[in-house]
Amino acid sequence: MTNDTHAVSPAIQAVKDITFGSIAGMTSKVFEHPFDLTKVRLQSQVLDATARFNGPIDCLVRTFHNEGVRGLYRGLPAPIAGAMVENASLFVSYSQLQHVIRWITGDLSSQELTLPQLAMAGAGAGAVTSFVLTPVELVKCKMQVQMLAVDVPGTSMHSPSAAALGPTLTSIKPQSLPGPIAVLTSVIRNGGLRGLWLGQTGTLIRETGGGAAWFACKEFVAAKLVQQRAARTGARLARKDIIPWESAVAGACAGAVFNFSLFPADTIKSAMQTEEELRPRGKGVSPPTFLGTARAMWRAQGIRGFYAGCGITVARSIPSSAMIFLIYDGLSKRFP
Template sequence: MSTTEVPVSPAVVAVPDTKAEQTSKASTSGVKSFLSGGFGGMCLVAAGHPLDLLKVRMQTSSEYKSTLDCLRKTLAENGIRGMYRGMAAPLVGATPVFAICFWGYDMGQKIMRYAYNMSPTDQLSTSQILFAGGFSAIPTTAVMAPMERIKCNLQVTSASGSGTAYKGPVDAALGIVRAGGITSLFKGTCATLLRDVPGSVAYFGAYELIKKSLTNQGAGQGSISPLAIVTAGGLAGMANWAVAIPPDVLKSRLQTAPDGRYTGVRQVFIEMMRTEGAGALFRGMGPALLRAFPANAACFLGVELSLQFMNGLW
């Protein structure tokens, strides 16, 4: 998720030519990153939720032979509406979660600029970008963990009556609190952080590097087409899940297990290795990668277009 602030035209996103313009926009980058991140998150959820549901179901059950088998059984059991089960929670939560994530990424960049005495217009090195990406996961986890807990529990409930049937995200949240108290909403927080720190490093690092490679350096100080944004965003999403899927499996198992079943993510890992082997850590990789490209392409395009809109206002 990039916080680079560049005006967008129908053809290209062009970096401002004057240092004064760049410095002015840099001074409000935190606000713009926060707002554009929220909009981008909403785009991501709308585009990618059905495949996210398949990913979670495969991670928490061994009854599915493949992604297609999971899709077929989910459609047979719940219909097309079942593909959007649990979407309300991440959709409502997407705005603050992604807004905080983008803001965190911007703060990570500012920390690097301050530490190395850099100006707002100086280009960050690859290692500095990677630090900023990893840093973004820290403030995000406080909001992400309970939303993930609610979403995963909704996604694994069955219309046939197996498991606990929730009417929606509010009912799920109340049911989780009734069963284990308010702290139960934060079950899996460490697992979420374990997933999102390396995942965010790969995510932001891949996006910035791919976007840079696709930038036409001969057009002013640089330009990038919407197609390049979509390409860089989609590949960044796949890079994120290539790194994050094993800890995501552990997180999903922990968050959907009955209270008291596991003492923590370490016990989940030990039991999975003993009973299912290392291959279980990559369960759900197929739908995760299938979802990653369109969902994150939509996210980054939403981010860049919202930045265009805000850059036109102030």
């Protein structure tokens, strides 16, 4: 994200941020979805008596073997729509908050904000986006564990023996499972509109801190790369002169930092959002809370439980985030 957008009218810049962010987000989401599905399934088993999967590779292989390519992309429509909203919201909020910071500091002519100011804008953008993102992730997570929640005749899927079966239930036809609209309406029917924001605390923590880390890291690495190129060539280069590989490297670093920094909050959120499918409490019982779920996970597996699926998440975030900024910066440069 460039910091010299003050020369463009706020309305036009907002349209560009929404458009470019949506394109970048959708493209990266198609690439990363199988890995995100793996992460959610690993996170959802932390509180189970018996783990369904031995790790990310086991989860990927068994999901592909039992559910095929379609299984790897289970729940994709929700995150595709969410990626449009998420990245559009992130980039437009980030851009507009930079204008707000310039207005507050009284330095409307400045093209460059300091790194702490960029981090502040990133944190604000993440906080705003979290309220849009939680319902999308709720539907996505519920769909991603559907094949793990189906009952086998004569066996409770919530018993250790059934849990061990996990995705070996090949008799279940994926097309018979509810789609995103059905899942969405079920959530509203059972918990009202408020139920759509189950796990909001985790999303807010992850997106606020992660947004600050994501944008600040990207801007920092990008600035250093441009400065090094300027020193080598002797040319006078500004932030807007970033080239594709520099955008990709800076984005890759930002993705790793974002996902690792507040991963436990994401794990708690995923466990909360999949509890109804995998560990139902019964009617009349209050939904899980953030702190209550965190305590249960700590008792079950300690610190290790909070980082279930972290490795594959960080690994997939590197190319995914690189792709987002490569596309976003490329479009911003192509259509200034």
